[in-house]
Amino acid sequence: MIIEIDGLTRRFGTRRGVTDVSLHVDAGEVFGFLGPNGAGKSTTIRLLLGLYRPTSGRMRVFGLDPTREAAAIHRRVGYLPGELALFGRLTGREHLAHFARARGLTDLAFRDELVERFTAELDRPVHTLSKGNRQKIGIVAAFMHRPDLLVLDEPTSGLDPLLQDEFARLVRESVDGGQTVLLSSHELDEVQRVVDRLAIIREGEIIVTDTIDGLRKASPRTVEFHFGRPVEAAAFAALTGVRVAEHERDRIVLSVTGEIAPLLRVAADLDPVDLTARPADLDELFLSYYRNSPELHDVH
Numbered sequence: 001m002i003i004e005i006d007g008l009t010r011r012f013g014t015r016r017g018v019t020d021v022s023l024h025v026d027a028g029e030v031f032g033f034l035g036p037n038g039a040g041k042s043t044t045i046r047l048l049l050g051l052y053r054p055t056s057g058r059m060r061v062f063g064l065d066p067t068r069e070a071a072a073i074h075r076r077v078g079y080l081p082g083e084l085a086l087f088g089r090l091t092g093r094e095h096l097a098h099f100a101r102a103r104g105l106t107d108l109a110f111r112d113e114l115v116e117r118f119t120a121e122l123d124r125p126v127h128t129l130s131k132g133n134r135q136k137i138g139i140v141a142a143f144m145h146r147p148d149l150l151v152l153d154e155p156t157s158g159l160d161p162l163l164q165d166e167f168a169r170l171v172r173e174s175v176d177g178g179q180t181v182l183l184s185s186h187e188l189d190e191v192q193r194v195v196d197r198l199a200i201i202r203e204g205e206i207i208v209t210d211t212i213d214g215l216r217k218a219s220p221r222t223v224e225f226h227f228g229r230p231v232e233a234a235a236f237a238a239l240t241g242v243r244v245a246e247h248e249r250d251r252i253v254l255s256v257t258g259e260i261a262p263l264l265r266v267a268a269d270l271d272p273v274d275l276t277a278r279p280a281d282l283d284e285l286f287l288s289y290y291r292n293s294p295e296l297h298d299v300h
């Protein structure tokens with residue numbers, strides 16, 4: 001296991017940072033860490049890298065304790081912080097040279113490949129660069145030494161769609177080559193193409209950890225019936241795992257997480273004339289976790 005977090009809590013005075021966070025990331029996995037702004041993603045990442053001390057709980061990265069062995073962890077990590085701190089008057093080239101020296105990196109072929117793939121602008125002072133162009137330098141710096149673990153805090157913010165695709169390819173290549181990736185984001189789109197598993201954090205607490213497939217299977221399907229005459233919804237509402245989302249005279253829309261056969265038996269007795277069903281929409285499920293909509297959370 002590359003990352004282990006068990007019951008991790010960090011408070012900032014009376015402010016909540018993170019509360020009782022537990023998760024693990026296996027070797028060779030891309031793990032997504034999702035949540036709205038202020039949910040506690042960056043705090044968790046900083047704790048993992050030994051940049052904050054925990055109030056309580058246990059963490060290990062490569063089996064090492066971040067509060068005591070941060071330097072040993074950093075040697076094996078590529079970190080792209082959410083707020084990239086660069087020296088405004090220095091160029092990208094100067095930054096990368098500095099990072100390469102600090103890591104004792106002498107083979108610069110992969111750095112050059114990344115610069116080209118991300119069309120990073122290396123010869124202008126970074127304060128003259130757009131957010132996206134600064135982000136490219138951060139990406140090159142995080143990946144160029146092929147670290148065992150990549151910790152990427154909102155990595156594609158500011159990148160155009162083509163470069164987001166390039167980034168997704170780079171992440172997949174990295175894990176194919178044996179690296180492990182922890183990737184935080186507040187957007188499902190940013191992570192759903194690349195992650196194997198994800199955790200959703202909200203108000204400092206993990207509310208679900210699952211694979212994308214698992215989330216999809218657990219999320220409700222929408223089933224709509226039309227009947228030739230007005231019907232009552234009570235028999236549907238009584239079924240386990242069925243919620244009546246809409247009901248008007250001869251039309252009923254259901255949100256279904258339970259078994260389909262009992263539902264069809266109830267419907268058949270009412271002589272339906274039409275039926276449409278659509279699969280789970282991951283975006284809706286994801287937003288419901290952000291909003292904390294209770295009926296969807298019952299599925300976990």
Ligand SMILES: Nc1ncnc2c1ncn2[C@@H]1O[C@H](COP(=O)(O)OP(=O)(O)OP(=O)(O)O)[C@@H](O)[C@H]1O
Binds near residue numbers: 082186
């Ligand atoms: N150094 C700090 N001092 C005081 N409060 C802090 C500090 N760092 C984080 N917090 C608080 O901890 C909570 C979690 O913040 P964090 O930055 O981890 O969220 P996040 O999920 O990374 O959000 P974002 O997507 O906006 O970066 C917030 O309520 C924030 O105000």
